[in-house]
Amino acid sequence: MTRMTREQSRAHTRARLLTVARQHFTRYGYAASSLDRIADEAGFSKGAVYSNFAGKDALFLGVLEEHARVTLAEVLAEVEDAPDIEEAIERIAAWATRSSRLGNWPMLVLEYARVAETEDTFRKQQEKILRAQWKALGRLLLALDDAPDVKPEVLGALIFELTYAPAMSFVSKPRSGDLVRIALRALFGK
Template sequence: MATARTEHTERRGGTEPGARRVTRRRSETRARLLDAAFTVFAAKGFGRVSIEEVCDAAGYSRGAFYSNFASLDELFFALYRQRADLIAGQVADALAGDTAALDVPASVDRVSEVLLLDLDWLQVKTDFLTHAAREPEVARTLLPHRARLRGAIAERLDRARTPLPAVLGDAGAAAHAVVAAYDGVTTQLLLDKDVDHARAWLKQLLTALLTRDGDPRSP
Protein backbone atom coordinates (compact mmCIF):
# COMPACT_ATOMS: atom_id res chain seq x y z
CA MET A 1 0.00 0.00 0.00
CA ALA A 2 1.43 3.33 -0.95
CA THR A 3 2.15 5.76 1.81
CA ALA A 4 0.77 9.27 1.77
CA ARG A 5 4.27 10.51 0.86
CA THR A 6 4.51 7.98 -2.00
CA GLU A 7 1.09 8.97 -3.31
CA HIS A 8 2.08 12.62 -3.13
CA THR A 9 5.29 11.91 -5.02
CA GLU A 10 3.43 9.92 -7.67
CA ARG A 11 0.90 12.69 -8.10
CA ARG A 12 3.68 15.25 -8.42
CA GLY A 13 5.51 13.07 -10.92
CA GLY A 14 2.35 12.56 -12.96
CA THR A 15 1.24 16.20 -13.11
CA GLU A 16 4.28 18.42 -13.00
CA PRO A 17 5.80 17.47 -16.38
CA GLY A 18 2.43 18.02 -18.06
CA ALA A 19 2.01 21.34 -16.27
CA ARG A 20 5.46 22.39 -17.42
CA ARG A 21 4.60 21.41 -20.98
CA VAL A 22 1.37 23.42 -20.85
CA THR A 23 3.20 26.40 -19.39
CA ARG A 24 5.95 26.19 -21.99
CA ARG A 25 3.45 25.72 -24.81
CA ARG A 26 1.41 28.71 -23.66
CA SER A 27 4.54 30.79 -23.33
CA GLU A 28 5.55 29.88 -26.88
CA THR A 29 2.06 30.70 -28.17
CA ARG A 30 2.14 34.07 -26.45
CA ALA A 31 5.58 34.83 -27.87
CA ARG A 32 4.48 33.94 -31.40
CA LEU A 33 1.38 36.10 -31.08
CA LEU A 34 3.50 39.04 -29.91
CA ASP A 35 5.99 38.59 -32.75
CA ALA A 36 3.20 38.34 -35.31
CA ALA A 37 1.44 41.38 -33.84
CA PHE A 38 4.63 43.41 -34.04
CA THR A 39 4.96 42.64 -37.76
CA VAL A 40 1.31 43.39 -38.51
CA PHE A 41 1.15 46.56 -36.40
CA ALA A 42 4.34 47.91 -37.99
CA ALA A 43 2.97 47.26 -41.48
CA LYS A 44 -0.61 48.53 -41.03
CA GLY A 45 -0.86 50.54 -37.83
CA PHE A 46 -2.66 49.66 -34.61
CA GLY A 47 -6.04 51.09 -35.56
CA ARG A 48 -6.17 49.11 -38.81
CA VAL A 49 -5.40 45.65 -37.45
CA SER A 50 -7.94 43.02 -36.39
CA ILE A 51 -7.55 40.07 -34.05
CA GLU A 52 -8.04 37.76 -37.04
CA GLU A 53 -5.06 39.30 -38.83
CA VAL A 54 -2.82 38.77 -35.82
CA CYS A 55 -4.01 35.16 -35.49
CA ASP A 56 -3.47 34.48 -39.20
CA ALA A 57 0.04 35.91 -39.06
CA ALA A 58 0.87 33.77 -36.02
CA GLY A 59 -0.84 30.65 -37.37
CA TYR A 60 -3.30 30.39 -34.46
CA SER A 61 -7.05 30.47 -33.89
CA ARG A 62 -9.00 33.12 -32.00
CA GLY A 63 -9.15 30.65 -29.12
CA ALA A 64 -5.37 30.74 -28.79
CA PHE A 65 -5.52 34.52 -28.83
CA TYR A 66 -8.14 34.76 -26.08
CA SER A 67 -6.32 32.24 -23.91
CA ASN A 68 -3.49 34.78 -23.72
CA PHE A 69 -5.06 38.21 -24.17
CA ALA A 70 -8.47 39.64 -23.33
CA SER A 71 -8.37 42.19 -26.16
CA LEU A 72 -6.27 43.72 -28.90
CA ASP A 73 -5.50 46.61 -26.55
CA GLU A 74 -4.08 44.20 -23.98
CA LEU A 75 -1.91 42.52 -26.61
CA PHE A 76 -0.74 45.91 -27.87
CA PHE A 77 0.30 46.99 -24.40
CA ALA A 78 2.07 43.67 -23.75
CA LEU A 79 3.95 44.20 -27.00
CA TYR A 80 4.90 47.74 -26.05
CA ARG A 81 6.01 46.63 -22.60
CA GLN A 82 8.13 43.82 -24.06
CA ARG A 83 9.92 46.07 -26.55
CA ALA A 84 10.26 49.04 -24.21
CA ASP A 85 11.83 46.86 -21.52
CA LEU A 86 14.21 45.42 -24.12
CA ILE A 87 15.28 48.90 -25.24
CA ALA A 88 15.72 50.11 -21.65
CA GLY A 89 17.89 47.07 -20.92
CA GLN A 90 19.98 47.70 -24.03
CA VAL A 91 20.51 51.32 -23.05
CA ALA A 92 21.54 50.27 -19.54
CA ASP A 93 24.03 47.80 -21.05
CA ALA A 94 25.36 50.45 -23.43
CA LEU A 95 26.02 52.74 -20.47
CA ALA A 96 27.50 50.06 -18.25
CA GLY A 97 31.19 50.08 -17.48
CA ASP A 98 33.76 48.51 -15.22
CA THR A 99 34.74 51.88 -13.79
CA ALA A 100 32.77 54.78 -12.38
CA ALA A 101 34.10 57.14 -15.04
CA LEU A 102 31.85 57.58 -18.09
CA ASP A 103 33.38 57.93 -21.54
CA VAL A 104 30.72 60.29 -22.91
CA PRO A 105 31.58 60.08 -26.65
CA ALA A 106 31.79 56.27 -26.58
CA SER A 107 28.59 55.98 -24.55
CA VAL A 108 26.75 58.36 -26.88
CA ASP A 109 27.85 56.23 -29.84
CA ARG A 110 26.55 53.04 -28.21
CA VAL A 111 23.24 54.58 -27.10
CA SER A 112 22.65 56.08 -30.56
CA GLU A 113 23.18 52.68 -32.15
CA VAL A 114 20.70 51.02 -29.78
CA LEU A 115 17.99 53.67 -30.02
CA LEU A 116 17.87 54.06 -33.80
CA LEU A 117 18.15 50.60 -35.27
CA ASP A 118 14.52 49.60 -35.68
CA LEU A 119 12.13 51.72 -37.75
CA ASP A 120 9.35 49.17 -37.26
CA TRP A 121 9.60 49.66 -33.50
CA LEU A 122 9.41 53.44 -33.89
CA GLN A 123 6.21 53.11 -35.91
CA VAL A 124 4.63 50.79 -33.35
CA LYS A 125 5.74 53.00 -30.47
CA THR A 126 4.30 56.10 -32.13
CA ASP A 127 0.97 54.32 -32.61
CA PHE A 128 0.97 53.41 -28.94
CA LEU A 129 1.79 56.95 -27.81
CA THR A 130 -1.04 58.31 -29.96
CA HIS A 131 -3.41 55.71 -28.52
CA ALA A 132 -2.31 56.53 -24.97
CA ALA A 133 -2.80 60.27 -25.56
CA ARG A 134 -6.52 59.59 -26.07
CA GLU A 135 -6.84 57.08 -23.23
CA PRO A 136 -5.76 58.43 -19.81
CA GLU A 137 -5.74 54.98 -18.23
CA VAL A 138 -3.43 53.65 -20.94
CA ALA A 139 -1.21 56.70 -20.53
CA ARG A 140 -0.86 55.97 -16.81
CA THR A 141 0.34 52.45 -17.52
CA LEU A 142 2.81 53.78 -20.09
CA LEU A 143 4.55 56.26 -17.80
CA PRO A 144 6.53 53.73 -15.70
CA HIS A 145 8.12 52.26 -18.83
CA ARG A 146 9.33 55.62 -20.06
CA ALA A 147 10.52 56.35 -16.53
CA ARG A 148 12.59 53.15 -16.60
CA LEU A 149 14.47 54.33 -19.69
CA ARG A 150 15.16 57.71 -18.10
CA GLY A 151 16.15 55.98 -14.87
CA ALA A 152 18.76 53.83 -16.62
CA ILE A 153 20.36 56.96 -18.07
CA ALA A 154 20.12 59.01 -14.88
CA GLU A 155 21.58 56.22 -12.74
CA ARG A 156 24.66 55.95 -14.94
CA LEU A 157 25.21 59.70 -15.12
CA ASP A 158 24.84 59.99 -11.36
CA ARG A 159 27.13 57.04 -10.64
CA ALA A 160 29.80 58.50 -12.92
CA ARG A 161 29.34 61.99 -11.45
CA THR A 162 29.49 63.26 -15.02
CA PRO A 163 29.91 67.07 -15.10
CA LEU A 164 26.79 68.41 -16.77
CA PRO A 165 25.92 71.84 -18.21
CA ALA A 166 24.45 73.97 -15.44
CA VAL A 167 21.24 74.54 -17.40
CA LEU A 168 20.36 70.83 -17.10
CA GLY A 169 20.70 70.63 -13.35
CA ASP A 170 20.94 67.07 -12.04
CA ALA A 171 21.23 63.66 -13.68
CA GLY A 172 17.47 63.16 -13.65
CA ALA A 173 16.89 66.34 -15.63
CA ALA A 174 19.66 65.36 -18.02
CA ALA A 175 17.98 62.00 -18.60
CA HIS A 176 14.72 63.78 -19.46
CA ALA A 177 16.62 65.91 -21.97
CA VAL A 178 18.24 62.83 -23.55
CA VAL A 179 14.87 61.12 -24.05
CA ALA A 180 13.35 64.36 -25.40
CA ALA A 181 16.20 64.63 -27.93
CA TYR A 182 15.59 61.04 -28.98
CA ASP A 183 11.86 61.68 -29.41
CA GLY A 184 12.56 64.73 -31.57
CA VAL A 185 15.08 63.02 -33.82
CA THR A 186 12.91 59.96 -34.32
CA THR A 187 9.93 62.08 -35.39
CA GLN A 188 11.97 63.23 -38.38
CA LEU A 189 13.29 59.71 -38.90
CA LEU A 190 9.77 58.36 -39.27
CA LEU A 191 9.23 60.77 -42.17
CA ASP A 192 12.50 60.61 -44.10
CA LYS A 193 13.62 57.07 -43.14
CA ASP A 194 17.26 58.26 -43.11
CA VAL A 195 18.70 56.25 -40.22
CA ASP A 196 22.31 57.34 -40.81
CA HIS A 197 21.39 61.03 -40.70
CA ALA A 198 19.20 60.53 -37.62
CA ARG A 199 21.95 58.65 -35.81
CA ALA A 200 24.52 61.34 -36.60
CA TRP A 201 22.15 64.10 -35.48
CA LEU A 202 21.29 62.27 -32.26
CA LYS A 203 24.99 61.88 -31.47
CA GLN A 204 25.52 65.62 -31.94
CA LEU A 205 22.56 66.50 -29.72
CA LEU A 206 23.52 64.09 -26.95
CA THR A 207 27.13 65.24 -26.99
CA ALA A 208 25.96 68.85 -26.70
CA LEU A 209 23.62 67.94 -23.85
CA LEU A 210 26.00 65.81 -21.82
CA THR A 211 29.22 67.82 -22.10
CA ARG A 212 30.07 71.35 -21.21
CA ASP A 213 30.03 73.62 -24.25
CA GLY A 214 29.32 70.54 -26.40
CA ASP A 215 32.97 69.51 -26.14
CA PRO A 216 33.52 65.95 -24.90
CA ARG A 217 37.00 66.95 -23.74
CA SER A 218 35.68 69.67 -21.43
CA PRO A 219 36.29 69.01 -17.76
Protein backbone atom coordinates (compact mmCIF):
# COMPACT_ATOMS: atom_id res chain seq x y z
CA MET A 1 0.00 0.00 0.00
CA THR A 2 1.49 3.31 -1.09
CA ARG A 3 1.34 6.39 1.05
CA MET A 4 -0.79 9.26 -0.11
CA THR A 5 0.83 12.56 -0.87
CA ARG A 6 -0.19 15.53 1.22
CA GLU A 7 -2.45 16.75 -1.62
CA GLN A 8 -4.04 13.31 -2.01
CA SER A 9 -4.64 13.06 1.73
CA ARG A 10 -6.20 16.53 1.81
CA ALA A 11 -8.43 15.68 -1.19
CA HIS A 12 -9.47 12.41 0.48
CA THR A 13 -10.30 14.21 3.74
CA ARG A 14 -12.27 16.89 1.91
CA ALA A 15 -14.22 14.30 -0.14
CA ARG A 16 -15.03 12.26 2.97
CA LEU A 17 -16.20 15.35 4.85
CA LEU A 18 -18.41 16.37 1.92
CA THR A 19 -19.94 12.89 1.73
CA VAL A 20 -20.74 12.75 5.43
CA ALA A 21 -21.92 16.38 5.49
CA ARG A 22 -24.30 15.68 2.61
CA GLN A 23 -25.77 12.76 4.52
CA HIS A 24 -26.16 14.84 7.67
CA PHE A 25 -27.63 17.89 5.95
CA THR A 26 -30.15 15.80 4.01
CA ARG A 27 -31.05 13.66 7.03
CA TYR A 28 -31.16 16.29 9.79
CA GLY A 29 -31.38 19.59 7.92
CA TYR A 30 -28.97 22.47 8.03
CA ALA A 31 -29.77 23.79 11.51
CA ALA A 32 -29.61 20.43 13.29
CA SER A 33 -26.39 19.27 11.64
CA SER A 34 -23.28 19.90 13.69
CA LEU A 35 -19.67 20.11 12.60
CA ASP A 36 -18.68 17.96 15.59
CA ARG A 37 -20.94 15.08 14.51
CA ILE A 38 -19.94 15.41 10.86
CA ALA A 39 -16.23 15.35 11.74
CA ASP A 40 -16.68 12.43 14.14
CA GLU A 41 -18.67 10.32 11.69
CA ALA A 42 -16.16 11.08 8.92
CA GLY A 43 -13.38 9.85 11.22
CA PHE A 44 -11.65 13.20 11.64
CA SER A 45 -11.28 15.92 14.22
CA LYS A 46 -13.23 19.14 14.02
CA GLY A 47 -9.90 20.73 13.11
CA ALA A 48 -9.92 18.73 9.88
CA VAL A 49 -13.22 20.39 9.00
CA TYR A 50 -11.78 23.84 9.63
CA SER A 51 -8.61 23.09 7.67
CA ASN A 52 -10.81 22.34 4.64
CA PHE A 53 -13.79 24.68 5.15
CA ALA A 54 -14.15 28.08 6.82
CA GLY A 55 -17.17 26.82 8.79
CA LYS A 56 -20.61 25.30 8.48
CA ASP A 57 -21.71 27.70 5.71
CA ALA A 58 -18.66 26.90 3.63
CA LEU A 59 -19.17 23.17 4.18
CA PHE A 60 -22.80 23.48 3.12
CA LEU A 61 -21.78 25.40 0.00
CA GLY A 62 -19.24 22.67 -0.77
CA VAL A 63 -22.01 20.09 -0.52
CA LEU A 64 -24.30 22.22 -2.66
CA GLU A 65 -21.58 22.71 -5.27
CA GLU A 66 -20.87 18.98 -5.43
CA HIS A 67 -24.59 18.21 -5.67
CA ALA A 68 -24.96 20.75 -8.47
CA ARG A 69 -21.96 19.29 -10.33
CA VAL A 70 -23.28 15.73 -10.12
CA THR A 71 -26.85 16.73 -10.94
CA LEU A 72 -25.77 18.80 -13.93
CA ALA A 73 -23.61 15.95 -15.23
CA GLU A 74 -26.59 13.58 -14.94
CA VAL A 75 -29.04 15.78 -16.84
CA LEU A 76 -26.48 16.75 -19.49
CA ALA A 77 -25.67 13.07 -20.05
CA GLU A 78 -29.38 12.39 -20.51
CA VAL A 79 -29.71 15.06 -23.18
CA GLU A 80 -26.36 15.35 -24.93
CA ASP A 81 -26.99 12.69 -27.58
CA ALA A 82 -30.68 13.47 -28.09
CA PRO A 83 -31.36 13.63 -31.83
CA ASP A 84 -33.78 16.55 -31.53
CA ILE A 85 -35.53 18.84 -29.09
CA GLU A 86 -38.61 16.60 -28.80
CA GLU A 87 -36.49 13.69 -27.56
CA ALA A 88 -34.51 16.02 -25.30
CA ILE A 89 -37.75 17.25 -23.73
CA GLU A 90 -38.89 13.69 -23.02
CA ARG A 91 -35.55 12.77 -21.49
CA ILE A 92 -35.50 15.87 -19.30
CA ALA A 93 -39.08 15.22 -18.20
CA ALA A 94 -38.15 11.66 -17.16
CA TRP A 95 -35.05 12.95 -15.35
CA ALA A 96 -37.11 15.64 -13.60
CA THR A 97 -39.63 13.12 -12.29
CA ARG A 98 -36.87 10.84 -10.97
CA SER A 99 -34.83 13.65 -9.48
CA SER A 100 -37.70 15.42 -7.73
CA ARG A 101 -38.26 12.35 -5.54
CA LEU A 102 -34.63 11.99 -4.41
CA GLY A 103 -33.78 13.53 -1.09
CA ASN A 104 -35.00 16.75 0.35
CA TRP A 105 -32.80 19.24 -1.51
CA PRO A 106 -35.55 21.79 -2.09
CA MET A 107 -36.38 22.00 1.59
CA LEU A 108 -32.71 21.98 2.58
CA VAL A 109 -31.85 24.92 0.32
CA LEU A 110 -34.87 26.83 1.64
CA GLU A 111 -33.91 26.06 5.24
CA TYR A 112 -30.35 27.20 4.61
CA ALA A 113 -31.60 30.46 3.09
CA ARG A 114 -33.94 30.97 6.05
CA VAL A 115 -31.84 30.04 9.09
CA ALA A 116 -28.20 30.34 8.15
CA GLU A 117 -26.60 33.51 9.34
CA THR A 118 -24.52 33.85 6.25
CA GLU A 119 -22.46 36.67 4.98
CA ASP A 120 -23.48 38.17 1.68
CA THR A 121 -20.49 36.37 0.16
CA PHE A 122 -22.02 32.97 0.88
CA ARG A 123 -25.36 33.95 -0.63
CA LYS A 124 -23.55 35.19 -3.72
CA GLN A 125 -21.62 31.91 -3.93
CA GLN A 126 -24.84 29.92 -3.60
CA GLU A 127 -26.39 32.00 -6.38
CA LYS A 128 -23.29 31.57 -8.54
CA ILE A 129 -23.48 27.78 -8.19
CA LEU A 130 -27.15 27.70 -9.18
CA ARG A 131 -26.77 30.14 -12.07
CA ALA A 132 -23.88 28.15 -13.57
CA GLN A 133 -26.00 25.01 -13.44
CA TRP A 134 -28.95 26.77 -15.09
CA LYS A 135 -26.82 28.29 -17.87
CA ALA A 136 -25.13 25.02 -18.78
CA LEU A 137 -28.42 23.16 -19.22
CA GLY A 138 -30.06 26.06 -21.06
CA ARG A 139 -27.15 26.33 -23.51
CA LEU A 140 -27.33 22.65 -24.34
CA LEU A 141 -31.05 22.79 -25.07
CA LEU A 142 -30.80 25.97 -27.11
CA ALA A 143 -28.09 24.32 -29.21
CA LEU A 144 -30.71 21.74 -30.24
CA ASP A 145 -33.42 24.27 -31.12
CA ASP A 146 -33.71 27.98 -30.41
CA ALA A 147 -36.60 29.08 -28.26
CA PRO A 148 -37.72 32.61 -29.01
CA ASP A 149 -36.35 35.21 -26.60
CA VAL A 150 -35.21 32.77 -23.91
CA LYS A 151 -31.82 33.17 -22.31
CA PRO A 152 -29.95 29.97 -21.40
CA GLU A 153 -29.96 30.84 -17.70
CA VAL A 154 -33.72 31.39 -17.67
CA LEU A 155 -34.38 28.14 -19.54
CA GLY A 156 -32.18 26.14 -17.18
CA ALA A 157 -33.72 27.83 -14.14
CA LEU A 158 -37.20 26.90 -15.36
CA ILE A 159 -36.24 23.24 -15.61
CA PHE A 160 -34.34 22.98 -12.34
CA GLU A 161 -36.88 24.98 -10.36
CA LEU A 162 -39.82 22.93 -11.66
CA THR A 163 -37.87 19.76 -10.87
CA TYR A 164 -36.88 20.79 -7.38
CA ALA A 165 -39.97 22.75 -6.32
CA PRO A 166 -40.68 21.63 -2.74
CA ALA A 167 -44.16 20.26 -3.49
CA MET A 168 -42.78 18.07 -6.28
CA SER A 169 -40.96 15.97 -3.70
CA PHE A 170 -44.20 14.64 -2.22
CA VAL A 171 -47.27 15.22 -4.42
CA SER A 172 -48.40 12.38 -6.64
CA LYS A 173 -49.79 14.42 -9.55
CA PRO A 174 -48.78 16.41 -11.45
CA ARG A 175 -45.21 15.14 -11.45
CA SER A 176 -42.36 17.54 -12.04
CA GLY A 177 -41.69 15.86 -15.39
CA ASP A 178 -45.25 16.69 -16.46
CA LEU A 179 -44.68 20.37 -15.65
CA VAL A 180 -41.29 20.42 -17.36
CA ARG A 181 -42.74 18.77 -20.47
CA ILE A 182 -45.60 21.30 -20.71
CA ALA A 183 -43.31 24.29 -20.20
CA LEU A 184 -40.66 23.14 -22.67
CA ARG A 185 -43.13 22.16 -25.36
CA ALA A 186 -44.74 25.59 -25.07
CA LEU A 187 -41.38 27.37 -25.21
CA PHE A 188 -40.13 25.40 -28.19
CA GLY A 189 -43.47 25.30 -29.98
CA LYS A 190 -43.65 21.50 -29.97
